[in-house]
Amino acid sequence: MKILVAYATKAGSTAEVAAEIGRVIESKGGCQVDVRPVGKLNGVDGYDAVVIGSAIRAGKWLPEATKFVEKHRDALSQIPVALFTVCLTLKDDTEENRRTVAAYLDPVREVVQPVEMGLFAGVMDYSNLPFILRLMMKAMKSPQGDFRDWEAIRTWAADLRPALLKA
Numbered sequence: 001m002k003i004l005v006a007y008a009t010k011a012g013s014t015a016e017v018a019a020e021i022g023r024v025i026e027s028k029g030g031c032q033v034d035v036r037p038v039g040k041l042n043g044v045d046g047y048d049a050v051v052i053g054s055a056i057r058a059g060k061w062l063p064e065a066t067k068f069v070e071k072h073r074d075a076l077s078q079i080p081v082a083l084f085t086v087c088l089t090l091k092d093d094t095e096e097n098r099r100t101v102a103a104y105l106d107p108v109r110e111v112v113q114p115v116e117m118g119l120f121a122g123v124m125d126y127s128n129l130p131f132i133l134r135l136m137m138k139a140m141k142s143p144q145g146d147f148r149d150w151e152a153i154r155t156w157a158a159d160l161r162p163a164l165l166k167a
């Protein structure tokens with residue numbers, strides 16, 4: 001079994017989440033996992049299942065992630081696909097925030113039907129942002145910190161395996 005974990009990131013936190021998801025899926029054996037940025041992929045040929053994730057900016061997946069899904073929608077419709085997203089809203093993991101973040105994925109779910117969706121809190125580090133965005137985030141008093149819940153991420157990835165491997 002070959003599984004692809006494809007991701008889109010701006011500041012790097014989603015890349016680290018993707019790497020951990022890949023590690024967990026592969027660590028249980030029975031499959032080979034490639035973790036790649038969507039921009040480095042020509043398609044999903046040769047993969048039996050795909051996990052795709054993106055950072056959120058302004059309530060949306062990064063455009064390269066959405067374009068990847070749209071471009072390869074036919075191939076993706078033939079294999080199990082799981083989606084994940086990394087954002088700041090889930091810093092406070094409430095039912096309402098989960099609904100908000102799940103809605104960020106609505107446009108993607110119109111293109112591909114996921115077997116699972118992982119919704120995760122990410123990172124805000126002003127020093128990692130271009131000057132203008134840093135000013136914007138400061139003006140908005142966006143909280144700074146690494147809010148990733150690695151146990152939640154690992155649990156999701158481990159629980160995902162059966163849905164991906166039954167391909």
Ligand SMILES: Cc1cc2nc3c(=O)[nH]c(=O)nc-3n(C[C@H](O)[C@H](O)[C@H](O)COP(=O)(O)O)c2cc1C
Pocket residue numbers: 008009010011012013014015055056057058059060086087088089090121122123124129133137
């Ligand atoms: C300009 C900007 C806009 C953002 N917009 C949102 C948003 O609308 N909703 C949200 O929950 N998080 C938002 N975030 C938070 C990011 O999704 C979060 O920091 C994520 O961890 C970034 O992932 P990356 O490090 O892979 O780029 C925004 C961050 C930035 C810098």
